[in-house]
Amino acid sequence: MLRRAHHFALAGLLLLAALLAPAVGAAREYLQLFVTQPYLELHTGPGRGYPVFHVVPRDGSVDVLFRRTDWFKVRTEQGVEGWASQTDMQKTMLADGSPFKFDLGDRAGFTNHRYEMGIFAGQYGGATLVSGFMSVSFNSQLALEGALGQYLGKFSNGVTGDIGFAHVLAPEARWSPFVTLGLGLVRVQPKATLVQAADRTEQSAYVGGGIRYYLTRRFFLRAEYKAHWIFTKRNENEDADEWKLGFAFFY
Amino acid sequence: METRLRIFLLTVVLATLPGCATVRHWFQRDHQAPTAATPGEDENAPAPRVVDPEVSRRKITVPKIRSRNIEVGLDYGVLSIEDFGTHPSYGITAAYHITEDFFFQGEYGRSRAGRTSFEQLNGGVNLLTDSERRFTYYDLSLGYNFLPGEAFIGRGRAMTSAFYLLGGIGGTDFAGDTKFTVNFGAGYRVVPADWLAIHITVQDRVFQSTLLGSAKLTNNLEARIGTTVFF
Numbered sequence: 001m002l003r004r005a006h007h008f009a010l011a012g013l014l015l016l017a018a019l020l021a022p023a024v025g026a027a028r029e030y031l032q033l034f035v036t037q038p039y040l041e042l043h044t045g046p047g048r049g050y051p052v053f054h055v056v057p058r059d060g061s062v063d064v065l066f067r068r069t070d071w072f073k074v075r076t077e078q079g080v081e082g083w084a085s086q087t088d089m090q091k092t093m094l095a096d097g098s099p100f101k102f103d104l105g106d107r108a109g110f111t112n113h114r115y116e117m118g119i120f121a122g123q124y125g126g127a128t129l130v131s132g133f134m135s136v137s138f139n140s141q142l143a144l145e146g147a148l149g150q151y152l153g154k155f156s157n158g159v160t161g162d163i164g165f166a167h168v169l170a171p172e173a174r175w176s177p178f179v180t181l182g183l184g185l186v187r188v189q190p191k192a193t194l195v196q197a198a199d200r201t202e203q204s205a206y207v208g209g210g211i212r213y214y215l216t217r218r219f220f221l222r223a224e225y226k227a228h229w230i231f232t233k234r235n236e237n238e239d240a241d242e243w244k245l246g247f248a249f250f251y
Numbered sequence: 252m253e254t255r256l257r258i259f260l261l262t263v264v265l266a267t268l269p270g271c272a273t274v275r276h277w278f279q280r281d282h283q284a285p286t287a288a289t290p291g292e293d294e295n296a297p298a299p300r301v302v303d304p305e306v307s308r309r310k311i312t313v314p315k316i317r318s319r320n321i322e323v324g325l326d327y328g329v330l331s332i333e334d335f336g337t338h339p340s341y342g343i344t345a346a347y348h349i350t351e352d353f354f355f356q357g358e359y360g361r362s363r364a365g366r367t368s369f370e371q372l373n374g375g376v377n378l379l380t381d382s383e384r385r386f387t388y389y390d391l392s393l394g395y396n397f398l399p400g401e402a403f404i405g406r407g408r409a410m411t412s413a414f415y416l417l418g419g420i421g422g423t424d425f426a427g428d429t430k431f432t433v434n435f436g437a438g439y440r441v442v443p444a445d446w447l448a449i450h451i452t453v454q455d456r457v458f459q460s461t462l463l464g465s466a467k468l469t470n471n472l473e474a475r476i477g478t479t480v481f482f
Contacts (some may be wrong), residue, residue: 028314
């Protein structure tokens with residue numbers, strides 16, 4: 001029965017994918033850009049190694065179809081489609097003569113960006129922790145962030161979910177420290193061999209801090225410590241230390 | 252006589268000339284004279300137009316450029332669970348392409364373990380219950396497009412492709428326990444259209460198991476084929 005349900009879900013998802021595909025390619029209005037350099041090179045693929053197969057001369061125009069990482073898929077007036085690099089696209093201009101500006105994903109972006117995402121490995125109260133986080137920045141210093149983690153210990157496994165604020169102290173620095181404060185939930189799943197075997201969910205609060213180190217492009221390392229207070233239903237509250245190191249990017 | 256008349260006329264002209272300099276003020280008395288309180292506006296005000304065009308300015312909106320960095324898809328393959336045989340597996344993959352070289356990938360998949368050779372040889376022995384034989388993995392990996400290139404079909408069709416390496420961490424639910432799992436692998440991706448990709452991936456998931464007495468690292472190899480859609 002369960003197996004059948006799985007097959008159904010699989011078939012449904014496949015159908016969804018098939019249905020979505022034409023919608024993705026539907027006609028829309030594209031941004032038109034003009035070449036100001038002697039020429040704009042079009043590559044056969046979105047990567048530095050792909051050969052140049054076409055050039056658009058100065059004052060020629062291209063429609064920007066979409067962007068994938070640091071490459072733009074463009075279409076010329078003659079209908080030739082190719083990939084132009086971010087560096088080359090910086091030298092184009094809009095129809096009104098103003099330069100084409102876009103998010104480059106460089107050091108300036110590290111200081112000021114909208115979203116962050118990353119994965120961590122670490123320790124949670126002595127257990128191995130795997131976690132992921134995502135944050136939305138309000139400005140260069142304040143961000144709202146959520147983290148989901150799973151810890152796997154000798155006596156219990158569990159899932160943690162946190163939501164809170166992060167304050168970046170020196171956003172323009174390469175080594176940029178931050179402090180965090182927030183609330184969370186912990187789902188504790190004791191191992192079956194122990195006496196007190198029922199799963200339980202507890203509320204928690206945390207305070208923490210860490211450091212971010214800008215690597216290159218859109219990447220940075222993030223090391224973090226959080227002190228959790230777990231408000232148990234028993235007489236005594238518990239506390240757990242969380243240490244983690246991760247790899248993250250911004251966009 | 253003539254000289255005196257000339258002197259008289261000259262005096263009249265000299266006396267009236269400064270008065271003429273004030274002519275421009277005579278007519279401005281009717282208008283609202285610019286007040287001394289806003290001298291700054293005067294300097295910045297645009298020069299008076301000779302012809303005032305009766306055209307309303309159109310507001311130009313610059314179309315937003317769509318980013319297509321997210322890849323979501325399904326896959327199907329075979330998973331060899333150490334000691335428990337090889338069985339079909341299926342899963343969901345989601346990836347985010349950060350640069351042309353790197354991407355983040357999340358995977359979730361399921362399979363079912365068979366019977367160990369020990370169980371098969373001893374007819375009635377069952378090491379695991381039916382529900383404990385379900386094998387579920389989920390992990391987050393970092394991918395590196397190691398060998399990007401192009402693949403060709405015939406003379407007229409080229410598709411971008413890449414051979415990539417994967418490595419990451421996650422968890423595995425198996426035999427009534429969740430294990431910390433490290434994964435690594437490699438895959439090949441072909442992109443026949445801007446929105447579609449086809450993957451072939453081989454991945455090893457390693458975790459410590461104490462199921463058969465002593466603690467040991469188990470390798471669980473999976474080979475799968477998948478389709479993804481770019482958003």
